[in-house]
Amino acid sequence: MLLAAVLAAEDVSFVLVGGAALYLHGQPIPVADIDAVPAPGASNLARLYAALAAVVPGGRVPSVRSLGTADVVSLRTSYGRLDCLLGRGRRDWDRLRVGARLVNVSGTGVMVASAAAVTALRREHKGTGGE
Amino acid sequence: MSDRSGAGLVELAVLQALEAVTAGRPQANVPSARALAEIEERIGLGPRYGYQVLADLARPWMIPVRTVSGLGNFGDRDFPEPSEPPYTKCRPSHAGQLILDAEAGRLPPVPVGLINGTTYRGGSQPPLEPFRVLAALRRLLDEPRVSDADLLRVVGLPYSVTGCDLAGDLDALARGRRTAIRQTGRISITGVPVPDPADDRLVPPDNRGWTGWDTPLPPRPVHLMIESLPARTTINDAARAIAQRAEPRRWHGSHAQLAGRTALPIAEVDDRSIGYEVRIGVQLRPGADPALVRDQIAAIYGVSIEEDWAFPAPLASMMRAWVDRYRGEDLGASLTRLEDAIRRDRRRELRNR
Numbered sequence: 001m002l003l004a005a006v007l008a009a010e011d012v013s014f015v016l017v018g019g020a021a022l023y024l025h026g027q028p029i030p031v032a033d034i035d036a037v038p039a040p041g042a043s044n045l046a047r048l049y050a051a052l053a054a055v056v057p058g059g060r061v062p063s064v065r066s067l068g069t070a071d072v073v074s075l076r077t078s079y080g081r082l083d084c085l086l087g088r089g090r091r092d093w094d095r096l097r098v099g100a101r102l103v104n105v106s107g108t109g110v111m112v113a114s115a116a117a118v119t120a121l122r123r124e125h126k127g128t129g130g131e
Numbered sequence: 132m133s134d135r136s137g138a139g140l141v142e143l144a145v146l147q148a149l150e151a152v153t154a155g156r157p158q159a160n161v162p163s164a165r166a167l168a169e170i171e172e173r174i175g176l177g178p179r180y181g182y183q184v185l186a187d188l189a190r191p192w193m194i195p196v197r198t199v200s201g202l203g204n205f206g207d208r209d210f211p212e213p214s215e216p217p218y219t220k221c222r223p224s225h226a227g228q229l230i231l232d233a234e235a236g237r238l239p240p241v242p243v244g245l246i247n248g249t250t251y252r253g254g255s256q257p258p259l260e261p262f263r264v265l266a267a268l269r270r271l272l273d274e275p276r277v278s279d280a281d282l283l284r285v286v287g288l289p290y291s292v293t294g295c296d297l298a299g300d301l302d303a304l305a306r307g308r309r310t311a312i313r314q315t316g317r318i319s320i321t322g323v324p325v326p327d328p329a330d331d332r333l334v335p336p337d338n339r340g341w342t343g344w345d346t347p348l349p350p351r352p353v354h355l356m357i358e359s360l361p362a363r364t365t366i367n368d369a370a371r372a373i374a375q376r377a378e379p380r381r382w383h384g385s386h387a388q389l390a391g392r393t394a395l396p397i398a399e400v401d402d403r404s405i406g407y408e409v410r411i412g413v414q415l416r417p418g419a420d421p422a423l424v425r426d427q428i429a430a431i432y433g434v435s436i437e438e439d440w441a442f443p444a445p446l447a448s449m450m451r452a453w454v455d456r457y458r459g460e461d462l463g464a465s466l467t468r469l470e471d472a473i474r475r476d477r478r479r480e481l482r483n484r
């Protein structure tokens with residue numbers, strides 16, 4: 001969960017989805033990784049790139065251009081595994097923002113998608129066999 | 132999974148290819164490029180994929196019982212990439228040769244698959260300590276009615292090839308349940324005193340730096356020593372991940388609580404590793420608490436990883452099934468030969484380092 005707070009502290013605009021979001025909504029489920037839907041837009045992707053370069057050992061991070069076209073980027077950071085659902089952000093950013101709320105994680109506000117939106121995304125994900 | 136050794140099918144095909152190209156001369160090493168061509172010829176596994184399998188089977192930090200003996204650079208914990216296939220050589224290890232003999236019916240079965248598990252190739256069956264498995268199987272041969280609890284005491288519970296600490300519901304794992312197991316690198320506190328912040332202020336920042344050619348540099352104090360890492364974490368990645376946490380970020384002032392949990396008071400990360408032995412020294416900043424920083428480093432992903440592990444059946448039942456299945460053959464002899472082979476392979480490994 002610290003990873004989500006670190007990304008927020010680095011001024012990356014994103015909405016947390018997946019198991020971590022449900023955990024922050026109070027559901028007692030194990031959190032194996034962080035699923036983040038970043039806001040589309042070149043400046044946010046540039047901040048995302050800089051933030052990732054600081055938490056991925058060796059700084060092996062896709063370029064800003066790749067982040068702008070990739071659907072999902074999975075990375076191993078020093079805080080744990082991160083799935084950036086970039087395609088979802090390009091398609092559904094405005095919808096996911098509706099109902100999202102700020103949750104305090106170690107003194108830092110993390111934007112978390114609504115439980116209904118997270119559940120719908122998970123159902124959709126399972127139905128299609130992937131993002 | 133092959134029947135009489137528990138080796139994976141690809142692994143067995145690799146060994147059979149090696150046996151073919153060494154032409155029955157078990158001590159002969161052949162260029163890996165030649166072995167890879169034979170593997171492709173036999174099962175269509177291309178050289179790039181085949182080399183990954185071959186290298187993993189030769190790496191002592193990946194599996195407890197190596198089935199391939201490698202000569203040349205098959206990588207190390209710092210830089211796992213092996214040299215190109217023309218520049219390395221290989222042959223079946225002594226244990227690998229026993230697998231070949233067991234599969235061909237020339238010897239009774241050997242429990243290499245039970246010992247090695249499948250996690251080294253991305254599966255979920257954990258490895259076990261080889262000599263404890265052999266002792267447990269001997270106990271079963273001698274005393275078929277030995278209780279499961281006694282058997283599990285002998286075999287121990289799972290085993291980290293790289294010497295990491297394991298945490299999780301190990302009893303549930305032994306009962307055959309899928310279980311989240313955390314592997315954490317071993318980090319020791321060296322006992323070297325961490326300077327007091329007041330001492331650090333004695334030399335003003337303006338006066339620090341180059342002190343002249345003739346002044347010998349004192350050895351850097353190391354307050355924490357990382358002595359093991361999970362198998363797929365390279366030393367370089369772990370050292371960088373730790374060093375990254377010591378770098379100041381512009382948000383540290385505005386997010387003090389988060390900074391307190393993530394920023395590490397580390398002055399220097401010093402890689403002193405040699406070959407397969409992990410030794411990453413950490414020098415703390417004045418005033419830092421070694422125990423607290425040790426726990427923070429242990430939580431860094433890579434230094435610590437969590438994976439779901441599972442035996443296909445309760446562990447005691449797996450061992451009983453193996454012994455019952457082959458009780459008609461001279462299992463005692465095969466266990467002795469395997470023990471001898473593992474020791475010989477390890478001696479060879481030490482000589483080659």
